Amino acid sequence: MPANPVKALVTGATGFIGSAVVRALRAEGTPVRVLVRPTSTLQNLDGLDVEVTYGDLQDVQSLEQAVSGCQHLYHVAAQYALWHQDPSVFYATNVQGTKQLLETARDAGIERIVYTSTIGAIGLPEQDGLGIETTPMASTQIAGDYKRSKWLAEQEVLTLAQSGLPVVIVNPSAPVGAYDIKPTPTGQIIVDFMRSRMWAFLDTGMNIIDVDDVALGHLYAMKRGTLGERYILGHRNVTLQQLFALLSKITGIRAPILKLPRNAILPLAHVNTWIANYLTHRTPRIPLEGVKMAQYHMHYDCSKAIRDLGLPQTPIEHALEKAVRWFRDHGYA
Numbered sequence: 001m002p003a004n005p006v007k008a009l010v011t012g013a014t015g016f017i018g019s020a021v022v023r024a025l026r027a028e029g030t031p032v033r034v035l036v037r038p039t040s041t042l043q044n045l046d047g048l049d050v051e052v053t054y055g056d057l058q059d060v061q062s063l064e065q066a067v068s069g070c071q072h073l074y075h076v077a078a079q080y081a082l083w084h085q086d087p088s089v090f091y092a093t094n095v096q097g098t099k100q101l102l103e104t105a106r107d108a109g110i111e112r113i114v115y116t117s118t119i120g121a122i123g124l125p126e127q128d129g130l131g132i133e134t135t136p137m138a139s140t141q142i143a144g145d146y147k148r149s150k151w152l153a154e155q156e157v158l159t160l161a162q163s164g165l166p167v168v169i170v171n172p173s174a175p176v177g178a179y180d181i182k183p184t185p186t187g188q189i190i191v192d193f194m195r196s197r198m199w200a201f202l203d204t205g206m207n208i209i210d211v212d213d214v215a216l217g218h219l220y221a222m223k224r225g226t227l228g229e230r231y232i233l234g235h236r237n238v239t240l241q242q243l244f245a246l247l248s249k250i251t252g253i254r255a256p257i258l259k260l261p262r263n264a265i266l267p268l269a270h271v272n273t274w275i276a277n278y279l280t281h282r283t284p285r286i287p288l289e290g291v292k293m294a295q296y297h298m299h300y301d302c303s304k305a306i307r308d309l310g311l312p313q314t315p316i317e318h319a320l321e322k323a324v325r326w327f328r329d330h331g332y333a
Helices: 016-027 060-067 088-108 144-162 185-194 211-224 240-251 262-280 288-293 303-309 316-329
Strands: 008-011 032-036 051-054 072-075 112-116 167-172 174-176 205-210 230-233 236-239
Touching (some): 008 016, 008 060, 051 060, 060 088, 072 088, 088 112, 112 211, 144 167, 167 211, 185 240, 205 211, 205 240, 211 303, 230 303
Parallel strands (some): 008 072, 112 167, 167 230
Antiparallel strands (some): 205 236
8 A cells, every 4th residue: 555645734825925835846746734823814725725723923822733744845835025113023922833833743753844944044255256155154044033933943943953853945036936825025115016116226136936836845844955954946137127127128117217225215114114003003105124235235155055956947928927916916006
C-alpha cells in the first residue's frame, strides 16, 4: 500500500503569501491544515480543500493541536505593517509567537519546517551594491518595529536551527499579484497609484517578485533547501520611478514626474504618525517607518534561490498586471 501523504500545516494562510502557499500545495495534491485565528476572514481560502483549525501563536495548547499529525510546517504568519498603535504586538507575534510555535513543532517531531522571514532582515552593503543572504545587518538599517521584530525572530530561528531544528529560512522581497486583501505596503502603493494619489516619488528602490513564485519558492525550500540556510525569494530590482512607469503602461494612468527629496517628506511623516498615534488611531497616509526605509535602495542578488531551489522568475510585468486586475475586480480602485 502507498505511504500516507505528508500533511502540511500552514500558518498565516489567510494572508497574501500564506494563501499563495496553500494554493501551491493543494495544486500538487498535498493535504493542508491551516491555523487561523477565530477573528480571521477566510476569504483567501474560498474554494480550497483545507482543514481549518483555530488558534493563536500565543496559545500553546492550540499550537499543540495544530501541529499534531503534520509532518511539514510552513510558518508564514506575522504581524506585517509599517505602523501599529501598540508596537508590542510585533514582538509578541513575530518573535515570541514564532519561538513558541517552532519549539512546539520540534517537540511534536515535525520533520521539516520553512520559516518565512523577510528581505528586510538581510543587510545592505554600505556602498552601492546588492545584498546577499550573508550581508550583515547594520543597526542603522533596522527601521521600525516590524523590521526589528522580524530580525530578532530570525535570530531565534537560527539559534533553534543550531540546536537541531530542521528549518529552512526564506526571505521574500516585495511580492505582488492577486489576493492581496489588506493590502500589503507594496500593494497599497499600487492601489494609491491606481487612485491617482501618487503625485511625486522618492529616490528609493525595491525588489519585486510574483507572489506565486514566492509560494513555489517555499515549496522548493521545503524539498531542496539546506537546513539552517537563508534564501532570498526575489526577482527584479527596480526604482520607485521605474515601478510607476511600469504601472503607467499597465493602467494608462500618468506616472508622477516630480521627484521629492526624502528630507522634504520626513517632517510630514512625523506629523502623520503623531496624528495616527494620538488622534485618529488609524494607519498614517505617510508611515514614518516607510520613509525611513526609503533612504535605501533595497536591491538584492537572488541568484542563490534561483540556482539552489529553482526559484521561478515570472516577469514582474505579468505580476503587476495580475495585481492591477485583482484590485480593480475587487473594488480597491
